[in-house]
Amino acid sequence: MEKNTTVQEEKKLLRSKIRAVLKEKYSDREKISSLGKSACKRILEDENYLSADIVLSYIPYGFELDSTFLTEQALKDGKKICVPRVEPDSSSMDFYFLTGELPLTAQLEKGSFGISEPKGTLQKLETDFTLNGKKIFMVVPGLAFTEKGARLGKGRGFYDFYIPRLIKSGCSLFAAGFCYREQVVENLPVEDTDFFLHCLFTP
Template identity: 25%
Template sequence: MTAEKEDLRRQALTWLADLSPQDRERGDDALFRRFLSLPQVQSVHTILLYCGMGTEPDTLRLLPPLFAAGKAVCLPRCLPGNQMEVRLVQQDSSLIRHPYGMLEPDLRCPLVPPEDVDLVLVPGLAFDRSGGRLGRGGGYYDRWLTRFSGYTVALCRDGLLLDSVPRLPHDVGVELVVTETGLYGPSASGPGKSGA
């Protein structure tokens, strides 16, 4: 299964590398519209985002509308041993570049325990229609999510929505997968997909 996952990661990264900047931006626009309009997003107070990097959705674009809506927004920090912690950010918070390339809150940002987070936007290279997630292999979110009991959402480009993602016992899926054109997963309305 590990070899199968690595092959899927290579395929996903190749597909992403072929996307033009314009296609990525258009896809981000559609993904962010859908995410911000979710009732689950509108009804919660504290949201954990991730800082998209490279070909990932530019999720920092979500900060201004979430702040404007009065949401408390958190970002993750990587810790040794493939662990992570969550810190609250404000509009003027300093973000620092991690060696992996993503931005993280600095240590002056308040620490937030998992039980104080209502909704997590979970990153991934690809997802399937049942909420299965193909991460990058570090296990940071799989470990953190075992202590989380709130709602999980993912953004997935239509071209990276798979029929099935192989899962090991420790792999944690998401409740809702948002693509440019639909909603999928255990809590999607209807038979697994909703229209625009």
């Protein structure tokens, strides 16, 4: 118990440190968008993305690196792409399919944390046997990452709970971190339940 408590304390301190750096350096929306577009272009050229049956991305919030260019381009390319919607007052999250037939903003609404989410009327990605053998490319946000794929999230555990569900479905998952260079650190406190990403994409 003592070891786990120490890890949690280390994570809390690092979250505060990274948030302060992001707040100081990334308050300009145009800068966030430009850097996000640069990182997205790297993904759009990656073989793991190109060969994926389904792409899982996210709707950026606050200082997060902007993934909008990837989402919009994937829709233009005819890719099946989903973004997350969380269950209020829980650590439960599901992904919903977007459509290229409507503007992105018309498919979103404000969620329980003030973050834009897909409308609940959209089709949900079911994490069951229908994903068996499917190639899924997942873009994962976070606060800090290591080059070896360790990730520090915001502390609510949404991806920690969701990724094992995906793996259990039998899909072939390629999970990529998406962040600013300032979010890449040498080491992170990890626990046995932490999932390691396959690679990182930065501007």
